[in-house]
Amino acid sequence: MSLHGTLHTSNIRVTHVRNPNHSLRSRIKYTIEGHDGRAKGWVFAEVSADMPSGEFVYVMVQNLQGGAVHTLVDNRSAIKAGIYGKSTGGFAALLGRGK
Numbered sequence: 001m002s003l004h005g006t007l008h009t010s011n012i013r014v015t016h017v018r019n020p021n022h023s024l025r026s027r028i029k030y031t032i033e034g035h036d037g038r039a040k041g042w043v044f045a046e047v048s049a050d051m052p053s054g055e056f057v058y059v060m061v062q063n064l065q066g067g068a069v070h071t072l073v074d075n076r077s078a079i080k081a082g083i084y085g086k087s088t089g090g091f092a093a094l095l096g097r098g099k
Contacts, residue, residue, distance in 0.1 A: 024049040025057065032061065040064045048079075 011031040019025050028045045041064050046057040059073040078084040 019048070051075075051084075 013029045015027045017025050017027060025046055025048045028043075028047075030043050031040065032043050033040050042062045043059070044062070045059045047055070048057050051057070055075075056073045057075055057079065058071070061070045061072065062068070063070070075084050
């Protein structure tokens with residue numbers, strides 16, 4: 001699957017919310033259009049002030065023609081469980097990052 005397109009800056013919506021754990025979050029929604037103009041969709045993303053720059057709570061793309069949602073990044077479960085950014089050992093060790 002190839003996802004690429006053109007951002008239309010006039011269609012960006014940003015909402016700032018305070019999460020129940022009191023972290024400040026920004027929710028972003030914008031339209032994306034395929035290079036041939038036929039494929040169109042919405043991009044939904046959320047960032048948290050508690051996360052490193054360049055990290056996302058989630059990033060999803062919804063195809064407006066069929067409604068299918070493609071999840072590109074989803075850290076919500078790890079954040080809710082309190083394990084986001086913490087190594088659980090096994091996979092990190094395989095990557096040479098663990099001890």
